[in-house]
Structure formats: structure tokens, C-alpha cells
Amino acid sequence: MRIAEHWINGAVLIGIAALPLWALFIDEPFTITLVTRAVILALAAVGLNIVLGFGGLVSFGHAVFFGLGGYAMGILAYHAQTYTVLDLGFFTTEGTKSMPIIWLVAMGISAIAAFFIGLLCLRTSGVYFIMITLAFGQMFYYFAISWAQYGGEDGLSIYVRNGFPGLNTLVPIQFFGICFALLCLVLILKARLQRAPFGLALNALRQSEARVATMGLNPMRIKLLAFVLSGAITGLAGALFADLNRFVSPAMFSWQFSGELIVLIIIGGVGRLMGPVIGACVFVALEHFLGGLTDFWHVYLGLILLGIVLFGRGGLLGLLTGKEGAHV
Amino acid sequence: MSDAAPILETRHLSKSFGALKATDDVSITLQPGEIHAIIGPNGAGKSTLIQQICGALRPDTGNVVLDGRDISGLSTQARARAGLGRTFQVSQLCMEDSVLENALLGAVGAQGAAWRFWRRALETAELRATAEAALARVGLSDEAATRCANLSHGARRQLEVAMALTLRPRAFIMDEPMAGMGAAGSKRLTGLLDGLRQEAPILLVEHDMDAVFALADRISVLVYGKIIATGSAQEIRSSRAVREAYLGDAE
Numbered sequence: 358m359r360i361a362e363h364w365i366n367g368a369v370l371i372g373i374a375a376l377p378l379w380a381l382f383i384d385e386p387f388t389i390t391l392v393t394r395a396v397i398l399a400l401a402a403v404g405l406n407i408v409l410g411f412g413g414l415v416s417f418g419h420a421v422f423f424g425l426g427g428y429a430m431g432i433l434a435y436h437a438q439t440y441t442v443l444d445l446g447f448f449t450t451e452g453t454k455s456m457p458i459i460w461l462v463a464m465g466i467s468a469i470a471a472f473f474i475g476l477l478c479l480r481t482s483g484v485y486f487i488m489i490t491l492a493f494g495q496m497f498y499y500f501a502i503s504w505a506q507y508g509g510e511d512g513l514s515i516y517v518r519n520g521f522p523g524l525n526t527l528v529p530i531q532f533f534g535i536c537f538a539l540l541c542l543v544l545i546l547k548a549r550l551q552r553a554p555f556g557l558a559l560n561a562l563r564q565s566e567a568r569v570a571t572m573g574l575n576p577m578r579i580k581l582l583a584f585v586l587s588g589a590i591t592g593l594a595g596a597l598f599a600d601l602n603r604f605v606s607p608a609m610f611s612w613q614f615s616g617e618l619i620v621l622i623i624i625g626g627v628g629r630l631m632g633p634v635i636g637a638c639v640f641v642a643l644e645h646f647l648g649g650l651t652d653f654w655h656v657y658l659g660l661i662l663l664g665i666v667l668f669g670r671g672g673l674l675g676l677l678t679g680k681e682g683a684h685v
Numbered sequence: 686m687s688d689a690a691p692i693l694e695t696r697h698l699s700k701s702f703g704a705l706k707a708t709d710d711v712s713i714t715l716q717p718g719e720i721h722a723i724i725g726p727n728g729a730g731k732s733t734l735i736q737q738i739c740g741a742l743r744p745d746t747g748n749v750v751l752d753g754r755d756i757s758g759l760s761t762q763a764r765a766r767a768g769l770g771r772t773f774q775v776s777q778l779c780m781e782d783s784v785l786e787n788a789l790l791g792a793v794g795a796q797g798a799a800w801r802f803w804r805r806a807l808e809t810a811e812l813r814a815t816a817e818a819a820l821a822r823v824g825l826s827d828e829a830a831t832r833c834a835n836l837s838h839g840a841r842r843q844l845e846v847a848m849a850l851t852l853r854p855r856a857f858i859m860d861e862p863m864a865g866m867g868a869a870g871s872k873r874l875t876g877l878l879d880g881l882r883q884e885a886p887i888l889l890v891e892h893d894m895d896a897v898f899a900l901a902d903r904i905s906v907l908v909y910g911k912i913i914a915t916g917s918a919q920e921i922r923s924s925r926a927v928r929e930a931y932l933g934d935a936e
Contacts, residue, residue: 549802549803549805550802550803552805552806552807553801553802553803553804553805553806554789554793554798554799554800554801554806554809554812555799555800555801555802556802556806557786557789557790557793557806558790558793558794558799560779560781560782561779561782561787561790564778564779564780564781564782565777565778565779567741567761567773567777568773568777568778568779568790568848569762569790569794570740570760570761570762570765571739571761571762571765571771571773571777571848572762572765572790572791572793572794572795572848572851572852573762573763573765573766573794573795573797573852574762574790574793574794574799575760575762575799576762579799
């Protein structure tokens with residue numbers, strides 16, 4: 358069975374857009390929330406896929422950026438809802454309930470964190486890179502747990518979803534629309550990026566670092582920029598995720614979440630534009646349907662993952678398109 | 686040719702790994718328009734020398750000078766930008782990508798274009814022109830769309846040369862370009878390198894003696910990290926020291 362990849366990609370996006378509309382029609386708001394969740398996880402994984410799929414860097418610490426995005430939203434909204442002042446020493450603010458501002462802050466903070474984490478981690482490679490990114494994840498996780506001012510272990514609840522000009526974000530389909538639009542926007546940017554000279558260099562870097570340096574290109578700078586872009590996108594997803602649940606907790610920083618993101622990408626197809634999106638949809642569907650049947654649904658997820666790793670290295674997209682390599 | 690200022694020069698390069706002297710006071714020059722071959726038995730330190738010239742290894746002492754400028758402190762990528770076009774002994778290519786995409790990578794590097802994020806590299810005229818010119822030069826135009834992993838060994842060696850060409854280097858550094866080539870392929874590549882010296886001089890490390898004697902204007906013999914002789918093919922053939930150390934005493 359071989360289907361051209363762009364047909365699958367188009368069908369998946371149309372499916373993701375159609376399902377909530379159908380749910381709206383039959384009045385099943387929970388389904389809309391479920392699809393929104395898949396879209397947000399997809400966005401986070403698309404971010405990770407920039408470094409994992411194209412750069413070949415297995416970051417086991419992307420929960421850091423997801424959590425930072427979440428906490429950026431949580432902290433800004435918390436101050437806004439309690440009418441308290443956030444004093445950063447050089448800057449004071451009363452917080453905000455405006456999504457666009459929160460997104461910018463979430464992406465900015467994630468990008469800055471990715472810059473400094475990348476500066477350290479990207480000097481290593483292979484297992485060491487995996488371990489050092491994991492270590493950063495754990496640092497942020499335990500920091501969040503002990504950060505009593507913002508709920509510590511219990512996390513922070515935000516009572517009313519943040520606002521977007523002209524929309525009522527509390528209506529599930531409208532919030533879904535926002536998330537879906539952002540996902541599409543990021544996918545378009547990503548599709549351009551991977552064919553542009555920068556994407557060419559990043560792609561080459563995965564295959565031979567010596568080659569890239571010999572062509573006069575600075576491997577470290579390319580990897581660092583990819584890591585920063587990747588972190589910013591995952592951070593944006595974190596802010597949306599927090600808004601979806603109206604809740605942030607240290608769990609967003611957990612290594613399990615970093616692992617889940619990697620699993621999503623492997624299920625869908627490493628290094629493929631839509632791999633993370635398909636992976637996220639499958640993951641959320643399994644979580645919902647299998648999770649409803651048995652508490653042990655992770656066992657089945659594990660079996661599926663095993664099957665894909667053993668028999669279909671290109672993920673589901675690889676199986677459908679009949680191409681194992683992502684860049685063939 | 687010896688009077689002109691050298692394009693590339695090593696000055697008293699030395700490098701030790703523990704007690705092993707891999708490079709021992711090596712001073713060589715590469716003059717405009719020449720092919721200077723470095724030969725020597727296995728383990729003589731040829732690869733170590735190349736790595737020091739190209740920036741992968743730091744010498745313990747000594748300098749590498751390109752166009753009169755000391756580049757010893759520069760990184761690999763900075764040396765590439767300064768004008769070193771290197772080919773690898775074991776092909777370092779992006780196997781998953783097409784031949785044209787590989788050549789484009791060189792063009793991206795040559796034009797410092799890595800910080801472009803929107804326009805397709807394949808549709809950027811100036812990048813394509815550089816890449817396609819280099820492919821044409823080595824005779825790979827017909828293979829432009831071929832995936833690199835499906836290329837023959839010989840064609841991969843040609844692509845290595847094409848990628849170095851995209852940089853418009855001041856000097857080529859070629860690490861055993863003939864390695865693994867059959868007689869016919871070797872002959873074709875020899876013809877290609879022969880013409881390349883007009884573009885930039887070539888520092889050629891090579892095991893294939895037919896190629897070396899056919900191409901080299903000068904030959905230096907490296908044994909145990911030391912240059913024991915430098916001269917024309919004729920001088921090297923007749924040098925007693927070289928015979929004893931390297932070619933094996935024929936008598």
C-alpha cells in the first residue's frame with residue numbers, strides 16, 4: 358500500500374478539522390476537547406521533531422520547554438486573576454489574561470532557556486546528550502515542585518481561560534480553532550524551513566558533522582538555532598496546554614512527558630513533517646479508547662511502539678507511504 | 686615554481702600522541718598551480734597531518750599558513766571559509782539526499798547562506814548555479830537527482846571533489862581520493878585532478894602510485910611523522926633513502 362505523503366498529510370489535517378465540527382453538530386463537546394488535546398500535543402512534538410527528526414538530536418528534556426510555556430501562562434494569569442503584582446526586580450507587571458501576550462512570553466522564555474541549555478548540551482552527543490537533557494528536565498521539575506509561591510506540588514489553577522481578541526475561548530470549538538490555526542501555521546513554517554538552506558544544513562548535520570564543518574558552516578550554531586526554535590514551539594504548546602486544562606503543575610516538566618513526546622514522533626514517523634501530528638492523534642485516541650477499557654493501556658501502547666520500531670522504522674507514515682527513510 | 690609565494694604552508698608542525706611522534710617538524714609548501722603529493726607507508730602520519738592542516742586536530746607546535754595568513758588558531762569551518770577545500774578518505778556525504786542537494790550544501794557554505802529560512806534551496810538560483818557548475822565540472826550532471834546512497838563508489842569520490850569545488854578554494858586538500866577505485870575510475874579521476882590544478886593547487890595524500898607519479902609536480906615522503914625527502918617524481922624514484930624507507934630496497 359503506497360500513498361503519496363502529501364495526500365495523507367492533507368487527509369489528516371482535514372480529518373482533524375472535521376472531527377470537532379462533527380462533534381459540535383452532534384453536541385459532544387468532550388470530543389472537541391480531546392481533539393484539541395491531540396492538536397496541542399502535536400504542536401509540542403512538531404517542535405521536538407526539529408531537533409530529533411532533522412538534527413538527529415534525541416532531546417529527553419523537552420518537557421522543560423513545555424513546562425516553561427505552561428508556567429509562563431500560569432504565572433501571568435495567576436497574577437491577573439488575584440490582582441497581585443509580579444515583581445521581577447527590573448520589571449513589574451500585574452499579569453495578563455491575553456493569549457497573544459502569553460504566547461509571546463512563553464515562546465520567549467522557552468527560547469532563552471533553550472539557548473542556555475543548548476549551549477551546554479549540544480557540546481555532547483549520543484547517550485550523553487540524552488542524559489544531560491534529561492538532567493535539565495529533572496532540575497526544572499524539582500524546582501517547580503518546591504516553588505511554593507506558585508502552588509508547588511499542587512500546581513496552579515486558572516479559573517477562567519485566557520482571552521483572545523474577538524473570540525470566546527471558553528467555547529470549546531473556538532479554542533480548538535485557535536490551537537488548530539497555530540498548528541497549521543507552525544507546520545507551514547516548518548515545511549518551508551526544512552527545504553530552505555537552513556534545513557538543508559541541519560539535515561546534513563545529522564548525517565555528517567565533519568562534512569558540514571568542511572563546507573564552512575558552523576555546526577554548533579546551526580544546532581543551537583534549531584534547538585532554540587524547537588524549544589520555542591514546544592513552549593507555545595505548553596502555554597496552550599495549560600490553557601486547555603486551566604491548570605499547570607510540575608507534571609508538565611516530568612521526564613515521562615519528554616518520553617511521551619519522543620514516543621509520539623516514533624509512532625508517527627521520525628523526521629517527517631506530519632509524523633508528530635499523526636503520532637499525537639493515535640496517542641490521544643489510544644489513551645482515550647484503550648484507557649477507557651483498561652487501566653493497563655500503556656502495555657498496548659508499548660506493544661504498538663515495539664511493533665513500529667521492529668517492523669516499520671518510518672512510523673505509521675512510513676508504512677503508509679512505503680518509504681522507510683523520511684528524506685527519500 | 687619555487688620562487689612564487691606558497692598558497693599553503695606548514696611551518697615546523699609537530700604532534701605527539703603520548704610517546705608516539707605522529708608529526709615531527711613537518712614543513713611543506715604548496716605552490717600555485719602544482720600538485721604536491723604526500724606519500725608514505727601506513728601509519729606514517731599522513732592523515733594526522735591532514736587533520737592538522739584542516740583544523741580537526743591541533744598541532745603541539747608549529748603553524749599552518751594560508752595565503753600568508755596564520756590559520757593555526759581557526760576552526761575547521763573557518764579554515765574552509767578561508768579557502769581550504771577538503772575531500773575525505775572515507776566519503777563524508779549526506780547519503781539520504783540527492784547528489785544535487787549535497788552539492789547545494791557546499792554552495793550554502795560557500796555563500797554563507799545557512800541563515801535563510803524561507804526560500805527553497807533548490808529554487809535559489811545562485812545556489813543552484815554554484816552547485817550545478819561544480820557537478821558539471823566533475824561530470825556528475827546526469828546523476829544530479831540520484832540519491833547519494835545509490836551512487837557508485839567512484840561517483841561518490843567525484844561528488845567529494847565537486848563539494849570541495851563549490852567552495853572555490855584557494856587550495857585543495859585531498860585525502861586518498863583514489864581509495865577503493867578500480868583502474869578505470871582511477872584513471873578518470875586522475876584526469877579530473879590533472880585539470881583542477883589550474884583552479885587551485887592540490888595537496889594530495891595518495892596510496893595509488895600510478896596516480897601520484899602521473900600527477901605530482903613534487904612528492905614528499907613521510908615516514909614516522911618526518912618528511913625524509915621532497916622532490917620530483919624522478920628524484921623520489923631514485924632516492925636511496927626513500928627506497929629503503931618506503932618502496933622497499935629493490936636490490
